Amino acid sequence: MQPVCLVIGAGAGIGGHVARRFARGGYHAALCRRTGQEGLDQLTAEIRAAEGSASGHLMNAIEPGTLESQVRLVEKEFGPIEVLIYNLGAQIGDRRLEDTPEKVFELGWRMGVLGLFRVAQALCPLMQQRGKGTLLVTSSTAAVRGNAGQHSHAAAMGGRRMLCQSLNAQYGPENIHVSHVVIDGPVDAPDTLGKMIGAEAFRKMRETKGVQDGLLNPSDVAETYWHLAHQHRSAWTHEIDLRPFSCLPWWNH
16 A cells, blocks of 8 residues: 655645655645645646655634544555655734734644644644654744744744654654754745745845855755654654755854
């Protein structure tokens, strides 16, 4: 039976490229995203055109029951999920504390922490029964360094990091590999960074920082995810940080 990789947050950036990489490596890639049926259809079609196996699913991860039902659906239709990619963003933008409504702050937590908790609660016991599994969790600089205007995001990513450590403490001995991936820099992704800063600013960033290797290339990031999922357990990586060549690391900012 073909192994399955479930990607939560499969946009045009890291999530989509990780799905491509796992499909190329022989997995069925189950792609989930909140909006953009056309883009989702295009991505799955491109994977199939390259002789990979993929399915696309629109879902709102913060709605009760959606993540849990998605795990059940994928397991029923495509087989046991061997790798989970939790790539759901929690960035609400740069907001001062007084400009951050409680509802908006909570939204960051729901995407950043509660969603991971829910999908892990649904999937980890299944992996435990099978005696193996991998959870690769995309995170960000905010998980290790708070900053002005990032109250919601830093709280969400910091919680995500601690949840990964707790999941590893419980399930690592059960042969389930949990890895927290700190993306410490801007990603060349039009549907995340591009939307956040605007099309013109994104174009300029590509023309300046991009040519200086100052943007994380999502296809190269995907190679790291592939490597993490196939490490021997004698040398598992539980946390790793990735950053582009011309960016300062988070601890030097």
